[in-house]
Every structure is written in structure tokens, then in C-alpha cells.
Amino acid sequence: MSEILTDELLAIAVRVARQGAVTARRMRDEAIGDVETKSTDTDVVTAADKAVERQVIEALLAERPGDGVLGEEYGDSATVAPGAVRWILDPIDGTVNYLYGLPQYAVSLAAEIGGEVVAGVVINAATGDEWTATRGGGAWRAGRRLTGSVRTTLDQSLVATGFGYDARRREHQGAVLARLITRVRDIRRLGAAALDLCLAAEGSLDAYFEKGLNLWDHAAGGLIAEEAGLVVGGLSGAPAGKQMLVAAPPALFPVLHDVLVELDAAGGP
Numbered sequence: 001m002s003e004i005l006t007d008e009l010l011a012i013a014v015r016v017a018r019q020g021a022v023t024a025r026r027m028r029d030e031a032i033g034d035v036e037t038k039s040t041d042t043d044v045v046t047a048a049d050k051a052v053e054r055q056v057i058e059a060l061l062a063e064r065p066g067d068g069v070l071g072e073e074y075g076d077s078a079t080v081a082p083g084a085v086r087w088i089l090d091p092i093d094g095t096v097n098y099l100y101g102l103p104q105y106a107v108s109l110a111a112e113i114g115g116e117v118v119a120g121v122v123i124n125a126a127t128g129d130e131w132t133a134t135r136g137g138g139a140w141r142a143g144r145r146l147t148g149s150v151r152t153t154l155d156q157s158l159v160a161t162g163f164g165y166d167a168r169r170r171e172h173q174g175a176v177l178a179r180l181i182t183r184v185r186d187i188r189r190l191g192a193a194a195l196d197l198c199l200a201a202e203g204s205l206d207a208y209f210e211k212g213l214n215l216w217d218h219a220a221g222g223l224i225a226e227e228a229g230l231v232v233g234g235l236s237g238a239p240a241g242k243q244m245l246v247a248a249p250p251a252l253f254p255v256l257h258d259v260l261v262e263l264d265a266a267g268g269p
Helices: 003-033 041-063 095-100 167-183 193-202 215-227 253-262
Strands: 068-071 085-093 106-113 116-124 130-134 138-141 158-160 186-188 207-210 231-233 245-248
Touching (some): 003 130, 041 068, 041 085, 041 095, 068 215, 106 215, 116 215, 158 193, 167 186, 167 253, 215 231, 215 245, 231 253, 245 253
Parallel strands (some): 068 085, 158 186
Antiparallel strands (some): 085 106, 106 116, 207 245, 231 245
């Protein structure tokens, strides 16, 4: 993969994602000021998700009309030819945080070629914090190269996770967490997978795991974590995906992996 190409794709991703983040933040501010015109709180989030996604897709295809886009709201915009670029977009990751005004929601945008993510950016739209990575080029935040946590034991590790919306899945995830919490320093549930992966990449969290993530949830954040030196995968040799995603430094990944297997973290509905 050409370094020039990945750098070009990252530059486009950053520019477009920044514009999307501005729109997300503006739409929330306007909704708060004019909430009586909205039928429900959920409408505010849905309208913003769709508006940001449409804006990002239009901007991407204006610059690179031959590319495809996979977005959370509108799905695949086109079937891409072999070797072409497909963009993977989550317009607002952390929509419940967005709804409640918690400053933990992000625009996540990645460029994929041949099934491999080669560039990605995650921007916390509430704060402007920004993380980037290119395949083989490292992960970065504000000019600092990221290297992940130096923690080596699980009992001293701060571990993040998330929960599904289905009540039965939450019941299983809660049972897993009840048995895990005694084996770690503490648990965090911040509510935005892309940002969890970035915080693990910079060492603000020691590790992260979650079941039920879609590709747009982890495409950019997963690359950022990998390029920071973390192991990102599923359980029992499976790739990271819907069944499970685990992101941890090499010293922590095997032990966290084995505990999650023991607790059947990928099981349940």
C-alpha cells in the first residue's frame, strides 16, 4: 500500500470528519434551544445522524466519485470495484451521550481497500479531540505518537466495555461483568466504542472489550488501537467483529482473552 495514498486518504478523512463534527455539534445546540419543535428527543438524534452521514457521503464522493461508502444510517452507497476505496462511517458514535449532552460522542471515518482498513480518524465532536492512524504509519493525537498502556497485569487494569440495547443481551453482559469486576482495577462504560478504542490506544484506558459492534463502530478506532501497538481481535482466534472485540496491549490481551472465554463473554443472545 502506497504511503502517499494512505496519507491522502487520511487527509480527506480528517477534513470531511471535522466538517461532520461541526454539524453534529451545531444540530445538538440548535435542538436544545428549540426543543419544543421536536416531536421526541429521539428525533433530534436521528435527524443529526442522517444529516451528518449525508454531508460526509456527499463530501467524499465529490472528491472521489468512484469510491463507495458504508454508513450506519444508509448502508452501502455503491458496490466498489476490487482495489477501490470504501469509506466506513459512523456519523455519531455515542448517540445516547449525544442525546443527554454528555461530551463523549464522535464522528468516526475509515478508508478500506481490499477489506483492510488503511486510514482512519475519530473526532470527539463535543470537544474537538482527534485521533488518527494510517496502516504502518502509527497512531497519533495532537502530534503525539500513541503507544498504549504499559500495564502488564489484569488486576491493575482499567477496562472499558459497552452494552447492547436488547434486554436479554444486557442480562448476559451484566452477568459477565459481575464476575469480571473482581479481577480488574475497575470498569468504565463511556458509551462510544470508537472513543473507547482511542482512549485505549493512548493509554487512558488499559483495555477494552465489547460484544455486538458493527464495522462502522470500530473500523477507524480499531486501526488507531492497532497502530498504537494494541492487539485487536476476537476470541479463540476469531477476528474482531460482532461476536466480540478485544483491544489490549500484548501483555494484557492473552489474560483478558482467557478470562472472557471463561466467562462466555461472546455467548448469550
